[in-house]
Amino acid sequence: xxxxxxxxxxxxxxxxxxxxLATVTPTGRPHIVPVCFxxxxxxxxxAVDAKPKATTELARLENVRATGRASxxxxxxxxxWSELWWVRVDGVAAVIDSDRAIDALASKYExxxxxxxAGPVIVIEPERWRSWIPSGA
Amino acid sequence: xxxxxxxxxxxxxxxxxxxxLATVTPTGRPHIVPVCFxxxxxxxxxAVDAKPKATTELARLENVRATGRASxxxxxxxxxWSELWWVRVDGVAAVIDSDRAIDALASKYExxxxxxxAGPVIVIEPERWRSWIPSGA
Numbered sequence: 001x002x003x004x005x006x007x008x009x010x011x012x013x014x015x016x017x018x019x020x021l022a023t024v025t026p027t028g029r030p031h032i033v034p035v036c037f038x039x040x041x042x043x044x045x046x047a048v049d050a051k052p053k054a055t056t057e058l059a060r061l062e063n064v065r066a067t068g069r070a071s072x073x074x075x076x077x078x079x080x081w082s083e084l085w086w087v088r089v090d091g092v093a094a095v096i097d098s099d100r101a102i103d104a105l106a107s108k109y110e111x112x113x114x115x116x117x118a119g120p121v122i123v124i125e126p127e128r129w130r131s132w133i134p135s136g137a
Numbered sequence: 138x139x140x141x142x143x144x145x146x147x148x149x150x151x152x153x154x155x156x157x158l159a160t161v162t163p164t165g166r167p168h169i170v171p172v173c174f175x176x177x178x179x180x181x182x183x184a185v186d187a188k189p190k191a192t193t194e195l196a197r198l199e200n201v202r203a204t205g206r207a208s209x210x211x212x213x214x215x216x217x218w219s220e221l222w223w224v225r226v227d228g229v230a231a232v233i234d235s236d237r238a239i240d241a242l243a244s245k246y247e248x249x250x251x252x253x254x255a256g257p258v259i260v261i262e263p264e265r266w267r268s269w270i271p272s273g274a
Contacts, residue, residue, distance in 0.1 A: 001189060018214035022159045022169035028204065032159035032169060034212040034223050051218065052138060052272045067165065075171040077155040081188065081248055086171050111218055135189045 004131040009087045012131075014039045016074035016087075021046060021122070023063035023070050023093070031063055036112075037072060038104040042126065044072055044089055045101035048119025049112070061120065064093045070124050087131045091124040098123065141268040146224045149268075151176045153211035153224075158183060158259070160200035160207050160230070168200055173249075174209060175241040179263065181209055181226055182238035185256025186249070198257065201230045207261050222270045228263040235260065 004012070013019075021035045037046040048058065064070055070093035075086035101121040106112040141149070150156075158172045174183040185195065201207055207230035212223035238258040243249040 017216065018212065020157045020159075020169060020210060020212070022157075022167035024161050024165055024167050028161055028165055029206055029227070030159035030161050030167065030208045032157060032208050032210045032225065034210065034214070034221075051221070053269075069166055071167045071169050073157060073169045073171065075155065075157070077171070079154065084171075084188070088169065090166070132190075 040104035047117035177241035184254035
């Protein structure tokens with residue numbers, strides 16, 4: 001499968017403004033939400049922020065606590081399919097409190113500098129990086 | 138949680154060019170890939186197409202066969218966070234062969250009219266539609 005060199009995959013992921021966080025519920029069902037995120041060293045971090053959420057949206061926290069795993073996907077779409085790409089990280093995840101993680105998020109997003117997220121952080125320790133580009137790209 | 142009226146959520150999902158498909162592996166891990174998809178009546182359909190994939194990328198088919206469930210997310214990001222939105226469908230999923238589903242995909246994507254997907258189709262029967270918009274949007 002055609003893929004990106006790791007350094008480029010990591011750079012594209014680091015610069016993506018939005019990712020999609022996939023987790024698994026305690027009953028084994030898929031769960032997916034868009035998230036703002038940042039790289040903090042080799043880890044990926046995302047915070048529960050001030051954007052309004054249903055109580056059930058904190059499903060993401062329950063899922064990570066129950067399963068210890070998460071995947072984050074960033075992708076690029078154009079109607080010219082030769083320009084498609086995606087990067088995914090699968091890893092071990094945990095819910096933590098981390099000022100350092102919030103600092104990484106605030107460094108990336110001005111909104112987090114204006115309103116520092118109070119919530120806990122989901123941290124993903126990557127076990128596997130995967131990427132995809134079309135053949136010939 | 139602020140959300141979209143169902144008709145608008147369905148319209149936004151129907152017109153999104155790309156979605157993210159979340160499934161669960163037979164061993165209970167999250168899996169997520171970007172997919173082209175279409176609405177076919179009330180069902181959501183996505184096909185294994187000619188874009189090159191690793192054998193393991195067909196994990197999505199194995200996952201659906203093993204678990205019978207999938208979620209599809211579409212979202213919109215802008216640096217102006219008052220413009221964010223997402224729509225998600227969680228449902229029962231199956232791997233089928235369906236000319237009608239391929240027709241729905243070909244109707245949406247010119248690439249599928251030029252090169253009709255040969256592969257099997259994942260069909261999601263929605264059990265729950267969820268959407269999100271910022272407060273005050």
